[in-house]
Amino acid sequence: MDEQQQDKNPDVDDSTPARIDMSPEVVAERMKRLALLRRTAAAARPARENGIRTLGAEAFIRTKCLAGGMQDLHDVAVLVLQNPSLAETARTEARRHGALELLDRWLADRRLLQRYQR
DSSP states (O other): OOHHHHHSOTTOOOSSOOOOOOOHHHHHHHHHHHHHHHHHHHHHOOEEETTEEEOOHHHHHHHHHHHOOHHHHHHHHHHHHHOGGGHHHHHHHHHHTTOHHHHHHHHTOHHHHHHHOO
16 A cells, blocks of 8 residues: 555545535625615724724624624624613614524523623
């Protein structure tokens, strides 16, 4: 057995190239979300402090709700629990991007409430 064959995993057939099939609808939706995220980030006009770009709380909430992942909505919930005046903005943006249910779950999470609620 030559050296190259020894390194190969016999359970893996890598002779067929990987292919990802995505419907045109999925691609169009992802492109639309990406364009919206870029416009949102550009409209936020981050301020520079000591060479570091910063976003305002509303722009942060908007981009996190647009991304819509578990960690994104967790971050928004923590911000809202620490700053209750941002709750309406967060709920509006989450509703707009179809993430309100997940945000509400995080806002009701017992662990977050114990740690961050004022």
